[in-house]
Amino acid sequence: MEQEIATELESAATDSESDEVRTRPIVHRFSTFLRDLLAATFWTYLITKLFVTDLDALLVNRFIPAQSWLTEFKFFILLAVYAALLLIAGVKPVLRWSLYTVLFPIIVLAWKFPVFIFKREKWMLSLAMADVAFSFFKSFRFNVVITALFLCSFALALAAASPWLLWPATVVMLATLSVVYYQRFRVIFKPSGLYQMHIKVFRELRTSASKSFALDESIKTLSVDRLDEEQIQKRVATLQTPVLFNRVCCFVAKKLRDYQNSGLNIMLYGMTILFMIILTTLSFSAINFAVFKINEGLFEFTYDPNYFTFIFYSFNNLLFNSIRDLGPIGMLSQAVSMIQSLFSFSLVAILVTLFFSLRNQRYTEELNEVISGMETEGHEMERFIIDEYRLGSIEEAMAELQNAKASFAKFIYKISESL
DSSP, rough: OHHHHHHHHHHHHHHHHHHHHHHHHHHHHHHHHHHHHHHHHHHHHHHHHHHHHHHHHHHHEEEEEEGGGGGGGGGHHHHHHHHHHHHHHHHHHHHHHHHHHHHHHHHHIIIIIIHHHHHOOOHHHHHHHHHHHHHHHHHHHHHHHHHHHHHHHHHHHHHOOHHHHHHHHHHHHHHHHHHHHHHHHHHHTTOOOHHHHHHHHHHHHHHHTHHHHOOOHHTSOOOOGGGGGEEEEEEEEHHHHHEEEEEHHHHHHHHHHHHHHHHHHHHHHHHHHHHHHHHHHHHHHHHHHHHHHOOGGGGESSSSOOOOHHHHHHHHTTTOOSSSSSEEHHHHHHHHHHHHHHHHHHHHHHHHHHHHHHHHHHHHHHHHHHHHHHHHHHHHHHHHHHHHHOOOHHHHHHHHHTTTTTTTTHHHHHHHHHH
């Protein structure tokens, strides 16, 4: 009887542990979803408040107008909520969630989105994203400095009231925009470093690792059927690395050729143009807004304009269009309008150059060179495997790895399926 009770208790404990194991992933997924929702809500609120409207006042006036005083003490209310979370949840979880929320845009762009693409084997899009990421980090210092200058001057143009702050903000913003345009023109006529890096990295790997790829002299002269278990494992462990190298070279070359034929580089050009349009519109909306705060008489307007009015005005001005609600009538505002027109012409020049001239032809030639180089590296490694391991083909090497259940055998066969 006691033994039966003990068995039932053990069974109940095992079931409980099993339920806990099954529940843990669900809790983790829910926690991740909640954290992402919180971070997305925070950034949506921040962007809406900065660029569209005062969301706090809008919601309070819409639903609880009698409590409009709450918006005046929102900082202290948020501080109290944050302090309560620290007391209830503890310091580490709250700080971890806070850091995640602050870095959420970077996490999405640098981790979540690439992982999402990779898991779904969207290789063409992965290569496009890798091109963008490499270009960004290659000019990391330039990008960080320009972004910092732009954001600081942009914030001053929107928030400051003193001309002593508004003038430097407009000058810095105009200067940073000019530098960005100059850099875009330079990139058009400069080869991409990402694809040349493919050849350089794989060539150096093959050259420097040839000794480690070589078969041990003690078993090199022996046929496979004369090797003992330990020697076979040693042969397989050495063989799988050059085979993997060969397959990766062929895989990358194949995907680069597919990428070239897919036309995704045209999509990247379109994204570049879209980014330039948004940046130019936001820059001149802030510049015009700052000029308006310096002297309202430089503009004619049918109603008291807000910042969104200047976004609409700058976007239309970029398209050589005018709006009835706002227009430049002073020398300074008209000069700003003419400068924006010059940037519009520059944007058209970038568009024409990207799509119809040297860049596209040079890009194709460069990519063909890289594909040929990758295929050459793969063939060189295949010849090395055949000579060093006395095999008839790379397929024989793969079969040997599969029969020996090598650790990379499944991965090698997986990437070989698309070749």
